[in-house]
Amino acid sequence: MNNFNSITPDMTSPKKNYAVNEKYFLIILLMVASVMLFAAFSSAYWVHKTDGLTNNAWLIFKLPVQFWISTIVILISSLFMQMAYSAAKKDEIQKLPALLTITLFLGVFFCVSQYLAAKQMYGQGLYFSNKEPGEISASFLYVIAGAHFLHIIGGITLILVAIVRSNRLLIHKKNLVFINICKTYWHFLGILWVYLIIFLYFA
DSSP: OHHHHHHSOOTTSOOOOOOOOHHHHHHHHHHHHHHHHHHHHHHHHHHHHHHHHHTTOOOOOOOOHHHHHHHHHHHHHHHHHHHHHHHHHTTOTTTHHHHHHHHHHHHHHHHHHHHHHHHHHHHTTOOSSOSSGGGHHHHHHHHHHHHHHHHHHHHHHHHHHHHHHHHTTOOBTTBOHHHHHHHHHHHHHHHHHHHHHHHHHHO
């Protein structure tokens, strides 16, 4: 009888749950899909530029200064997003709305900078649709920056929801799922933009 008990598994011991939150998993899938999308853009840009330079059909122009301003802004916004997450983790919930609001304003400022960059390009005669084959370089920039812009709008929407939830005291150290989603996605957008601006500058 003792031998039987010794080999019988302990059914009362708690099982560890390693499952990933489904909402967080969806964000991960979205980021993977985004990486694939921008990898395709980068590859197409590189191939077209190489071919264009060979055939003297690639217009070279300086990136608008607003793109560099945008880079600084989004890096600062990532810092405030991290501060918001740390505050939630420490249960300093009174700081959350302010930190998230600053992140939101910086995100909006990023969008404004992107708009001003596009306006500058337009003023220089660099349009999305061009008559000369070599001016496709400008079209690529509009597509790449525009796609990232749409991702930023999604991130801003998440931050708006986070601000509402923080004001309702729904984000705290025992409920970090949503703020973690916001933090992960916003950092991803920042890293993605830094990659894009460096790629466009050196490619």
